[in-house]
Amino acid sequence: MPRTLILGSTSAYRRELLDRLRLPFDVVAPGVDETPQAGERPESLARRLALAKARAVAARHPHAVVIGSDQVADLDGEPLGKPGDHMRATAQLRRMRGRTVVFQTALSVVCLDAGFEQSDLAPVRVRFRDLGDAEIESYLRLEQPYDCAGSAKSEGLGIALLESINSDDPTALIGLPLIRTCRLLRAAGLQVP
Template sequence: MQNFKLVLASTSPYRAEILTKLNIPFIQQPSDIEETEIPGETPDARAMRLSREKAEAVVKHLTNSSSEQNDCSYLVIGSDQVAHIDGEVLHKPGNFDNAVRQLKKSSGKQAAFHTGLTLINAQSGEHLSDCEITRVNFLELTESQITNYLKIEEPYNCAGSFKSEGLGVTLFESIETSDPNSLVGLPLIKLTKLLRKFGVEPLS
């Protein structure tokens, strides 16, 4: 196996917690990109584009500032999630009122979460990308259920206004996915496949 150092292009504690499941040492580095929207861009395309741009920004930072490139190559993981209901993108609500409006709109409907994933070898520039789609079917929610949930968990920095790793699951009728980690923001099954293509074996 090559001497790779794994880098997560995110400061998200949720993504970091998922990545620790692979039992591979890694560091976190913020990507600091502007998450622009391109008119007409599909959710899949946007999620993969932003995941690539996040990884590329961190690669640029590492190659410009690190003297360790002579000793090892960085594998940089970029991930981004785009959620929508009926074609309308679900942004991070930021506050209670926006979260109430978002959950009321989600009540009884299906939301699709497109999680883009990119892995870049910082030394060679080789990169691989993929996208995982998770569909969340919401219960018919009462106003008191929405209000009580938001007061307990305050998920204002989460797209969709819920934390699926917490009480957010009480808002769901069902989840359709091949990887439950994807909803939190990092599709671990697809990541494992990409890592193996670069010669990184989690079970070595």
């Protein structure tokens, strides 16, 4: 009997990306505390949270193949998460203007009853333009990216804020690295496509 696939995430962006694979899947909120630990590096935070999300959902659905993912913007080793509001988003974008930020997108796939657990990390180097305050304000007013790590919604108007994007997994910046997801799902025994 084929295993159920579950996306352990409440992110609409990840759901839309996983839909591209045309696999049936369920969505379950992982309910994981995303607070960084003291001194935790961005890539370590992203990896820890992706695995914690997958494990939390797998504990409730041990026969399913569960995907967990997390993204943290890395500004010179400092983690920048979801801003949550206009004021924090403004501060994030002001700090990132004219600089390169690495968006660390971590992925974990877990199936408890098969004893399967693998993780991967898809870093994306993003160079921001030297943005003026009026550009930042206009972008935030139009896009309201308060639920996106680093306030940069590249699949929308946020693309106009950028000079370049460097990645070997282009969907990683949106929140779920599909090349790596396919690889891990195959390793877990699912047929893709």
